[in-house]
Amino acid sequence: MTRIRIGYGYDVHPFSETRELILGGIRIPYPMGLLGHSDADALLHALTDAILGALALGDIGTHFPDTDPQYKGADSGILLQDAYTMVRARGYRLGNADMTVVCEKPKLKPYINPIRKRIASLLDVGEEDLSVKATTHEKMGFVGREEGIAVHAVVLLMEEG
Ligand code: MG
Numbered sequence: 001m002t003r004i005r006i007g008y009g010y011d012v013h014p015f016s017e018t019r020e021l022i023l024g025g026i027r028i029p030y031p032m033g034l035l036g037h038s039d040a041d042a043l044l045h046a047l048t049d050a051i052l053g054a055l056a057l058g059d060i061g062t063h064f065p066d067t068d069p070q071y072k073g074a075d076s077g078i079l080l081q082d083a084y085t086m087v088r089a090r091g092y093r094l095g096n097a098d099m100t101v102v103c104e105k106p107k108l109k110p111y112i113n114p115i116r117k118r119i120a121s122l123l124d125v126g127e128e129d130l131s132v133k134a135t136t137h138e139k140m141g142f143v144g145r146e147e148g149i150a151v152h153a154v155v156l157l158m159e160e161g
Pocket residue numbers: 011012013036040041042045
């Protein structure tokens with residue numbers, strides 16, 4: 001019987017006018033980016049946390065601490081790949097992932113498929129196994145006030161063979 005494991009990740013980063021917006025491993029034209037120690041890619045962070053969580057391997061902060069200068073400005077694509085390498089080393093692979101980005105702006109529709117393609121290439125998985133969705137927070141709370149972006153991610157990992 002194939003063993004399956006579920007994982008969930010959540011991440012938030014605040015907007016800053018001093019940063020470029022990088023989300024899902026791609027650059028998105030917008031007057032503000034996300035503030036953080038790394039490139040602050042909240043989507044890849046949520047996905048990385050979901051992948052680690054599925055095998056109870058801790059979280060992104062455990063493996064890539066924001067106190068470590070080597071992760072300053074880090075490409076979160078590399079962190080995601082490192083987390084997935086840990087999963088592969090334990091005999092699991094991604095079944096599918098479903099992600100929801102929550103923000104008022106920017107409108108992400110034109111970027112959904114480029115983001116799916118980017119994550120597919122980072123993990124060497126099929127785009128059909130990667131769902132990226134976007135919703136607003138109906139103008140409520142910190143997301144509603146356009147103070148930042150929140151992302152939820154759920155993954156299913158399957159044992160190989
Ligand atoms: Mg983060």
